[in-house]
Amino acid sequence: MPALWLFITVLVLGLAGFILGRARVMKDADGDIRKLHSLPNYYGSNVMLSAIIPSLGLLVLWLIVQPMIIQANVASHIPTENYADSGALNLLMSDVRRVADGLDIAVSQGALTPHAAQNLTGTDDVRGILGRLGVALGTDVEDDILTAAQEYRIKSNIGGWIMTVAVIAAAILGFAMALKVTNKDHRARNSVEKVVLALLIGAASLAVLTTVGIVFSLIFNTIEFFKLYPAADFFFGTTWAPSFGGGSELGILPLFWGTFYISIISLLVAVPIGLFAAVYLSEYAGPKTRGIAKPLLEVLAGIPTIVYGLFALLTVGPLLVGMFGKDGSFGVNWMQGGSAVITAGLVMGVMLIPFISSLSDDIINSVPQSMRDGSLGLGATKSETIKQVILPAALPGIVGAILLAASRAIGETMIVVLGAGAAARLSMNPFEAMTTVTTRIVSQLTGDADFSSPEALVAFALGMTLFVITLCLNIVALVIVRKYREQYD
Template sequence: MPALWLFVLVIVIGLTGFFLGRARAMKDAGGDIRNLHSLPSYYGSNVMLSALIPSMGLLVLWLIVQPMLIQVNVASHIASNNFADDGALNLIMSDVRRVADGLNTAVSQGVMTAQETQNLVGAQDIRGMLANLGVALGADVEDYVLIAAQEYRSLSNWGGWLMTVAVIAAAAIGFTLAYRSTSSTQRARNSVEKVILGLLIGAASIAVLTTGGIVFSLIFNTIEFFKVYPAADFFFGTTWAPSFGGGSELGILPLFWGTFYVSFISLLVAVPIGLFAAVYLSEYAGPKTRGIAKPLLEVLAGIPTIVYGLFALLTVGPMLVSFFGKDGTLGVNWMQGGTAVITAGLVMGIMLIPFISSLSDDIINSVPQSLRDGSLGIGATKSETVKQVILPAALPGIVGAILLATSRAIGETMIVVLGAGAAARLSMNPFEAMTTVTTRIVSQLTGDADFSSPEALVAFALGMTLFVITLCLNIVALVIVRKYREQYD
């Protein structure tokens, strides 16, 4: 049975358990809800969760583990002289899965029976059959690949049937045990709340475990990089010149200079505009103006970054050249081309405006009205109230909004790729092309580079270094925010 239909069947079993469990509890209480320990819905929920949790957990686990076990089993039957390394074996297994899918299509469309697919012998028979189904195979697909596909399909089908039986059995057992234990004196609410608490803890743990997995993957690959490239040259080198043929210079300083330079310019644009917009919307704009302006401002947050990148490349860059280029309006020849730090910084600043304005607006609105009334009551003007009461009280939240925008700016890639260029250099001139850490990470992991080479592993070192720096910045910012929060609490 397909996993989707199995999922639907388990949901139906769970919903059935909810209504039957609820009805059983009411029957045992003689139809009087006052004789129940818990509300009727808790009894139904207890039966439903008892059926859903074990079966759904088994279904998810099965869908994760089965493909890995089948792949290992089938791969072990492929002779080692047919592939040179693990990468070649993965390519072979991708062909195996593709052919197995074609065999399944043949059976589902009634072209042949499952037994007939197992009786096919040789590449020509299977290739001809799959060609009729529109599944094209390369000329280099050998007989052993097609034979492995037959085995892969057979094991997948057997695994699918075993999964169906096991999942339905788990749902039925959970349903039966919970239903039989349902009575008016059962502490159903306690049981349900414990299960819900466990689910909430599990959901919260996913974020922590995911963060840990990301950090550990970066750490291990960073250690491998420093085994093949000196750490001192990486952290203090001023030249970024990777060469996949050998002899690379992988100094990080030009990349971080470009990253922080672009981020600094973008914040110079976004912070004042976003903060002023938030103050106007929260303190001066009327309800109608606010209802129109705020949604329009937040539309900027929904625009894909690739669109911003194209805007920087096709509109902002040429416009800046028309002002600051050799033949521009000012005739100063500061800007040689459209890709420059100022191009990416301006466009990224536009992208960050809704992050700062929307969050700051919500934070300013959360300042107690009593502070406003007290300030106005002692004779302060509206502007004095905003400057001396509201903004200081909302400062911790505003700093948090700016930090969020900073993190977004540091991690941005597409705008920098299209707007800032790809030159790694140390320069104070904002009209020159530069590159950033995130752009180089993408560049180093693109192509056919050997992942054991410094040119590929350096991407993980760049990511780890960027992670540590942003973490330190956030810690410092939290200390500052806590200091101001104690002042205004």
């Protein structure tokens, strides 16, 4: 049974458990809710959770573990001389999985019988058969790949049926055990609340473990990169010239300079406009004006970044060339093309305005009204109150909003790709094209990259370095926030 249908079956069993559990306890209490330890819905929820949680947990675990076990067993059908390392083996196994999936499609659509699918040989036109079914293969299917795919298909089908039986059995067993102990004296509320608490703890742990997993994946691949490329040349090199044929120069300084140069320009645009907009909306605008202006301002946050990139490429870039180019209105010939740091910085600044304005507005509104009243009562004007009382009190939150905007700017990709160009250079001229760390990560991991080469592994080193720098920025912001909070507590 497909995993989706199995999931739906478990949910149906859980719903049935809820109905039966509730009905059973009401019957045991002769319909008098006052005789129950817990509310009736808790008894139904206890049966439902007892059926759903163990079975879905088993389903998720099975879907994770089964492919790994099958791949380890099937890989033995591929001769070791056909691959040089684990990366090459993974590529071959991806072909195995595609062929196995194609055989399943062929059988399900009647193009092949199960017997014929298991008796195909490499001399048969396997690629043609699967191609007609929409399964794209880059090369002809060799005997060892086909044999491994047939074995993979058999084991997957057997594993799928075992999974179906095991998951449904777990659901029925949990259903029956919970229904058996359901009576008016059972502490169903305690059981349900313990399960909910465990789910909440699991959700929080999952978020933390995901972060830890990301960090470790970056660390391990970064270590592999530094085994192949000198760390000093990476951190202090001033030339970025990757070459998958060898002889690459992978200095990070030009990339980080482009990243921070564009981010600084975007913040110079977004912070004043966003902060002034927040002050106006929270302190000066009336309810009607605020009700119209704030939603319109926040629409900017919902625009996809690719649209901003196209705006930079087609509108802002040509506009700046028309002003600062050779034949521009200023006649200065500072800008040779539309792709430049200033183009990406301006457009990214527009994108960041709603992040700063919306967050700062909420933070300013959270400042106690008593502080405003006290300042005004002492004779300060409204502008003096904003400048000397409200903004200092809200400064920790405003720093957090600016940090969020800075993190978004540092991690932006599409606007930089379309608006800033792809040149890695160290230059102070904002009218020249430059590139950033994120765009280079994408370029190094696209195409037919050999993941054992420094040219591909450098993407993980770039990501790890960017992560560390962002973490340092967060620490600095936390220190600032704590300092000002101590002043106003």
